[in-house]
């Protein structure tokens with residue numbers, strides 16, 4: 001939270017210059033045709049016109065990003081990025097509203113947009129690898145908004161609510177000493193969990209889980225599947241000098257739950273994946289992995305491209 005004194009956070013103009021340097025290290029990049037360094041400044045502050053014959057379109061450093069067409073001053077956006085990427089447990093829209101002196105609704109939208117910028121995705125390489133350990137674990141968070149109906153009961157014409165503990169399941173994969181990936185799934189059954197682990201973890205990895213039946217087939221999917229028996233109070237076990245446990249995954253869940261309880265008391269289920277993306281981002285860029293507050297904010301800002309979140313229907 002000490003970042004507020006940095007020069008580029010003091011005015012919208014300074015913020016724009018900083019953002020241009022971060023997003024366009026080799027000169028203005030046309031958001032329409034992708035041409036780099038071939039545009040000229042227009043009379044409108046911060047706006048460029050593409051000099052490509054076929055294009056000739058206008059753009060600014062926020063065109064095509066989460067910050068496009070926002071009435072929030074650019075330096076407030078950047079402070080928002082700093083706050084949300086540096087505080088371990090997250091920042092509420094209410095805190096942003098007070099810290100940045102903006103109305104609550106704008107703060108709420110801004111928070112969601114920044115969260116979207118923190119979402120990593122696309123074509124991530126598999127986690128783990130030869131000699132590496134990946135932990136898998138599940139947890140349950142909050143109460144459901146839509147009652148889940150058992151398909152069998154429904155066929156029989158009897159609506160039936162599944163037990164509360166079966167709601168909002170989250171599956172986390174954590175590479176030991178490395179990154180996390182979380183998944184909010186409709187139901188944490190063996191099929192769902194197997195699909196997640198096989199799609200995200202390299203076959204050469206050793207998988208560590210608790211004794212859950214969800215991982216029944218895992219020994220045939222990975223170099224090894226090693227378990228601890230939580231129901232017997234066994235939390236770590238040593239084998240050939242390797243520690244077998246799921247403490248990294250549990251550590252992640254504990255940060256997530258403490259943060260969500262303290263900061264985001266009313267998280268709608270439809271937004272849960274966004275909050276998970278926010279916690280994943282911070283975990284994957286934590287100090288232990290060599291990132292500081294400034295670098296974390298820059299990475300989130302760079303993630304703003306193509307995350308417009310317009311709340312309009314695409315044509």
Ligand SMILES: [Zn+2]
Pocket residue numbers: 030031032033034035050051052055056057
């Ligand atoms: Zn262009």
